[in-house]
Amino acid sequence: xxTHEQDINIEQYEFEPIKGYPMLxxxxxxxxxxxxxxxxxxxxTHGEAVEGWLNKIFWGDNIQVMSHMLKEYRGKVKxxxxxxxxxxxxxxxxxxxxxxxxxxxxxxSFEEKQYTxxxxxxxxxxxxxxxxxxxxxxxxxxxxxxxxCDSRKSHYIRCILDEVFGMxxxxxxxxxxxxxxxxxxxxxxxxxxxxxxxIFYSKSNNWTWNGAYKPYDEKFIKTKxxxxxxxRLFRDCDLGDYSEESIKKFEEQxxxxxxxxRKKRLKRYLDEEKGESLGDIWIDIPEVNSQAAERTNYPxxxxxxxxxxxxxxxxxxxxxxxxxxxxxxxxxxxAMKLGRRFLGADINLGAVQTTTKRLVKMLNNYEEExxxxxxxxxxxxxxxxxxxxxxxxxxxxxxxxxxxxNSLYDGEKDGRMVKVMPVNRIATRADLNELITNFDYKLFExxxxxxxxxxxxxxxxxxxxxxxxxxxxxxxxIGYKIDIEVVDILRDKTNLEFKRDSEAEIIxxxxxLVIKNFYPxxxxxxxxxxxxxxxxxxxxxxxVMIDWNYDGAVLEPAVVDIPERNELVTxxxxxxxxxxxxxxxxxxxxxxxxxxxIDG
Numbered sequence: 186x187x188t189h190e191q192d193i194n195i196e197q198y199e200f201e202p203i204k205g206y207p208m209l210x211x212x213x214x215x216x217x218x219x220x221x222x223x224x225x226x227x228x229x230t231h232g233e234a235v236e237g238w239l240n241k242i243f244w245g246d247n248i249q250v251m252s253h254m255l256k257e258y259r260g261k262v263k264x265x266x267x268x269x270x271x272x273x274x275x276x277x278x279x280x281x282x283x284x285x286x287x288x289x290x291x292x293x294s295f296e297e298k299q300y301t302x303x304x305x306x307x308x309x310x311x312x313x314x315x316x317x318x319x320x321x322x323x324x325x326x327x328x329x330x331x332x333x334c335d336s337r338k339s340h341y342i343r344c345i346l347d348e349v350f351g352m353x354x355x356x357x358x359x360x361x362x363x364x365x366x367x368x369x370x371x372x373x374x375x376x377x378x379x380x381x382x383x384i385f386y387s388k389s390n391n392w393t394w395n396g397a398y399k400p401y402d403e404k405f406i407k408t409k410x411x412x413x414x415x416x417r418l419f420r421d422c423d424l425g426d427y428s429e430e431s432i433k434k435f436e437e438q439x440x441x442x443x444x445x446x447r448k449k450r451l452k453r454y455l456d457e458e459k460g461e462s463l464g465d466i467w468i469d470i471p472e473v474n475s476q477a478a479e480r481t482n483y484p485x486x487x488x489x490x491x492x493x494x495x496x497x498x499x500x501x502x503x504x505x506x507x508x509x510x511x512x513x514x515x516x517x518x519x520a521m522k523l524g525r526r527f528l529g530a531d532i533n534l535g536a537v538q539t540t541t542k543r544l545v546k547m548l549n550n551y552e553e554e555x556x557x558x559x560x561x562x563x564x565x566x567x568x569x570x571x572x573x574x575x576x577x578x579x580x581x582x583x584x585x586x587x588x589x590x591n592s593l594y595d596g597e598k599d600g601r602m603v604k605v606m607p608v609n610r611i612a613t614r615a616d617l618n619e620l621i622t623n624f625d626y627k628l629f630e631x632x633x634x635x636x637x638x639x640x641x642x643x644x645x646x647x648x649x650x651x652x653x654x655x656x657x658x659x660x661x662x663i664g665y666k667i668d669i670e671v672v673d674i675l676r677d678k679t680n681l682e683f684k685r686d687s688e689a690e691i692i693x694x695x696x697x698l699v700i701k702n703f704y705p706x707x708x709x710x711x712x713x714x715x716x717x718x719x720x721x722x723x724x725x726x727x728x729v730m731i732d733w734n735y736d737g738a739v740l741e742p743a744v745v746d747i748p749e750r751n752e753l754v755t756x757x758x759x760x761x762x763x764x765x766x767x768x769x770x771x772x773x774x775x776x777x778x779x780x781x782x783i784d785g
Contacts, residue, residue: 196222198255200322204351209344211307213622215615217315220252225561229740231541232548232557240556242517242529242544244537245563246610247509250530251319253563254507258528262323263393263504266495266516268333268487269313308619310341316509317349323507324388329356329499332384333487339382350386359383361491362468383495397498398460399469410455418455427451463494470494483513483539492519500525514540521547521555530563538776542728545745576605579647579674593623601645601670612648614658621662629665640668647672687779691769698731698758698767698783705773723753727772733761735768735782742770 199219225243232239243250320330330350334342339358347355361381401409410418421442424432432449435441440452470490473480479489492515500506502524508516511529517540520527531537537560544558576595580587585596585603596603604620606612629641644667646655656669690702703722730742743761746754760767767783 196256198222198252198259198322200318203318203321203349205348207344207352208348209310209341211310213307213618214311214314215618217318220248220255220319222256223249223253223563225250225253225563227559227561227739229541229560229742230557231545231560231742231745232555235554235556238526238556240517240521240527240544240558241561242511242514242531242537242540242558243561243563244532244534245530245561246532246607247530248315248319249610250563251316251323251509254528255319255322258323258505258507260323260325261505262507262528263325263328264331264496264500265320265324265328265507265509266331266333266492267316267320267508267510268485268512269316269510270309307622309338310345311618313338313342314345314349317345320507320509321349321388326389327391327393328388329392330386330388331495331499332386333381334384335381336378339384343384346384346386350388353390354387355385356387356392357385357465359385359465359467361470362466363472393499393501393504395498395501396459397463397494399463400460401455401458405461406455413452419452420455421450422453424449424451467491467494479515481513481539481543483536486513487515489515489519492516493523496520496523496525511540512536514543517558518543518547522551526556527558535776538727538772538778542747546747549745576608579605579608583647583672593620598645601643601668603645603647606646606648606651608649610649612646612651612655614652614655617655617659617662620659624663626663629663633665640666643668645670645672647674649674650676687771687773687777689769689771689779689781691781691783693760693767693783696760698760698769700729700756700769700771703771703773703779705775705777705779707777708773708775711775721753723756725773726754727774727776729754729756729758729772730770731758732768732770733764735766737766740768740770740780 197219198221200217223245225245230239243253317330317332324330330346332342332346343355343358359382361383362379363381364379406418409420411420412418424435424441427435432441435451440454441449442452444450470488473486473488477488480486496506496516496519503526505526505528506516506520507528509530511517511531513536514529517527517529521544529540531540541560548555548557579585580596580603583598583603585598587596588594593604594602595605606616624642632639632641642665646669648655648671650673651671652658656671659669660667687706688702688704689700691698691700693699700722703726705725708725727747729744729746730740731744731746732740732742733744735741744758746758748754769781769783770778771781772778
């Protein structure tokens with residue numbers, strides 16, 4: 186199919202007008218009124234559908250994932266919880282540690298960057314704005330949005346939410362105390378920061394609300410409750426706020442008693458109460474500690490109890506929950522436990538692998554019947570496993586001289602300033618906005634006056650596919666002559682080696698599939714380990730999955746070998762009699778996978 190034919194067939198989605206006021210302005214702000222459909226490729230299926238539903242998680246840029254979701258889920262999502270970047274000016278890393286001690290090397294651990302939270306100018310605000318607009322399109326009329334942030338940008342995010350949802354749909358600003366002050370980082374001449382903000386908006390004035398409660402503490406129970414003649418704990422309450430009909434119902438239930446002063450009082454039994462009504466300051470849920478069973482070592486992981494409280498308050502079993510920054514997959518795990526349906530997305534493959542691992546364990550270990558899930562790629566750009574490190578890889582592969590103290594350009598090559606466009610997706614005209622907004626126009630004007638016939642800048646744009654006429658669009662927008670070269674990695678530099686493929690030795694012998702050796706080359710390189718020094722390949726492996734009857738497209742593993750933290754994969758598996766084409770997926774500690782097909 187030609188590019189022209191593809192353009193004709195791409196579905197476009199116009200958005201409902203946002204409220205539009207009050208309006209927060211920032212440098213380079215642009216409207217976001219429509220999007221297009223992006224395709225998704227089904228890669229894996231785990232478990233079975235329940236009542237015709239399979240949950241879904243997507244690997245890809247969430248703006249494209251949500252654009253893809255509009256076709257099927259527009260106006261159908263009951264609850265969205267997101268924990269987006271905070272603009273914290275930090276890189277978030279995960280410690281990678283070998284599972285055993287049989288590697289001949291002193292360095293058995295290192296830190297792998299999972300995502301970066303460093304933003305240029307007001308690009309962060311545009312990033313959040315566009316995603317909030319798409320979330321509103323996905324929400325049902327009685328749906329709710331919770332945005333988890335901190336003090337750095339919470340005031341700006343709330344203004345954006347007012348602009349998109351309207352001030353009347355603001356519900357709460359919740360303060361979550363993450364840790365005691367003694368555990369918070371000490372700061373000079375200011376209070377320690379030990380809380381996050383969770384901003385709660387609804388799409389309309391008819392939102393789903395089940396209430397939020399926490400159990401009474403022991404002191405309250407001891408002082409307020411006493412046993413009745415059968416030993417049931419109750420507390421007495423005044424009847425002043427109840428109707429005669431309600432009082433009559435209480436009498437029929439035996440919950441009314443007469444005091445010595447001849448007054449009627451209501452018995453409220455402890456085992457029938459939901460607990461203490463929650464306010465907007467939550468101090469009872471601690472961070473995930475280092476010894477917690479739910480801990481995944483993924484940076485910024487949030488506790489299950491926190492997400493459980495939100496899901497219970499703003500949804501019902503069977504409702505669809507979405508988290509577009511799923512990270513370690515806590516929202517998906519809790520939604521599955523509570524009988525909700527879920528959708529999830531993350532641009533980091535490590536997050537997708539971590540979430541998959543947690544969900545597969547639940548499917549295997551949970552007593553109740555749980556709906557399975559599918560794993561999709563959106564836009565199918567798999568050159569980079571981790572987009573955070575993509576720029577470093579590209580700069581090295583293209584032999585670009587990096588520039589470390591420049592907020593606009595990434596480097597310089599052959600007299601051209603180099604800008605690496607977003608990876609894992611096609612570069613669009615909208616992506617030029619960062620350049621257009623932050624060019625030094627005073628310098629351009631000076632150069633034009635000095636050399637009217639020469640370009641005011643020479644640029645090299647590096648991208649993973651791009652819209653046509655990208656260079657012409659940039660020059661037309663700024664009104665100055667620019668010499669622009671566009672390098673399309675997918676088209677022009679297919680011979681570049683961004684990562685070394687893993688290697689494995691797998692045999693089928695005596696009705697058993699045996700993994701004799703596995704060499705994850707990128708992981709070994711990071712650990713400075715030679716292939717010949719690996720004594721037990723299992724120490725390098727996170728999981729093994731096997732599909733005994735692979736259809737050539739979608740992995741449906743019948744064997745899922747995901748060991749506990751300090752245990753190793755088996756490495757040897759009995760082949761069933763009806764096995765056909767076998768597909769083996771080995772995932773290493775970096776979340777990089779090798780898939781091998783063995784013909785039956």
